[in-house]
């Protein structure tokens with residue numbers, strides 16, 4: 001298959017429309033059979049539930065070309081599961097896992113010229129989303145829903161590669177304190193934009209959100225989870241009911257304990273404890289794992305010593321192992337790699 005004439009190495013994390021997208025509509029209690037279409041625009045009621053009451057959610061995953069030329073997705077079944085949980089919490093009809101996976105395969109096969117080649121540093125980012133497209137005016141769930149999936153070739157999320165990130169801690173909450181912080185929905189992103197924008201205006205890469213109830217425990221950033229490493233080499237990640245359960249984080253914790261033989265802990269992480277850690281990273285599909293250099297709080301700046309110039313040694317091992325699994329150069333745990341073409 002002839003590839004598109006794209007300068008893969010210079011891609012950013014931005015939207016480039018491709019030839020096809022997948023769409024299915026839910027009416028009268030059933031999803032229709034779905035189809036690939038070419039129109040990148042969505043036409044919905046001016047009174048759509050998504051627009052009026054934010055009844056909308058999304059997922060994000062990546063498709064890779066492996067070292068031996070296969071095209072694969074990384075754990076897409078977990079994205080399908082998570083979208084089901086989010087849809088239930090937002091009172092939307094669920095899109096079945098088998099249909100999610102079939103849509104993914106059809107979408108990628110229709111857009112093969114846009115799948116970045118192995119070694120280019122770029123990947124194909126997949127964006128499934130589900131929203132209330134039918135009209136509501138009284139506060140209620142919408143009478144009609146749309147599931148769509150598009151793809152776009154992307155480069156790294158944080159330009160400058162592994163240059164350590166500088167984070168800021170503000171007094172804003174990322175999401176409602178209970179019940180919604182663990183769902184992947186635009187409403188939580190909308191609430192995080194202000195703090196993220198302030199952080200960037202102040203010269204930081206991102207804002208670190210603390211728990212809403214006590215403002216003492218580390219939660220996550222607007223779109224990525226945390227992983228820390230203690231001085232004795234234990235990999236620690238915050239536990240909280242309002243953190244979005246990152247698939248990258250779950251995978252990195254498994255890599256740490258089952259492949260690298262490291263001690264791991266998922267537990268509440270007080271902000272005060274960060275100064276005792278030796279490494280820290282932000283993880284997510286987009287960020288993979290990006291090292292943190294410093295965190296600026298109301299009481300001053302905390303430096304993560306081994307992250308200041310480059311990735312710390314354990315962050316590096318986690319990064320190399322996970323990306324090796326995704327690119328087919330490191331053997332994958334059972335079920336992690338979903339073949340497409």
Ligand SMILES: *Cc1c(COP(=O)(O)O)cnc(C)c1O
Pocket residue numbers: 060184185220221222223224225244245246247248249283284285286
């Ligand atoms: C998507 C997302 C993440 C990262 O999750 P992955 O499954 O690893 O991509 C982290 N935090 C938030 C708020 C998210 O929406």
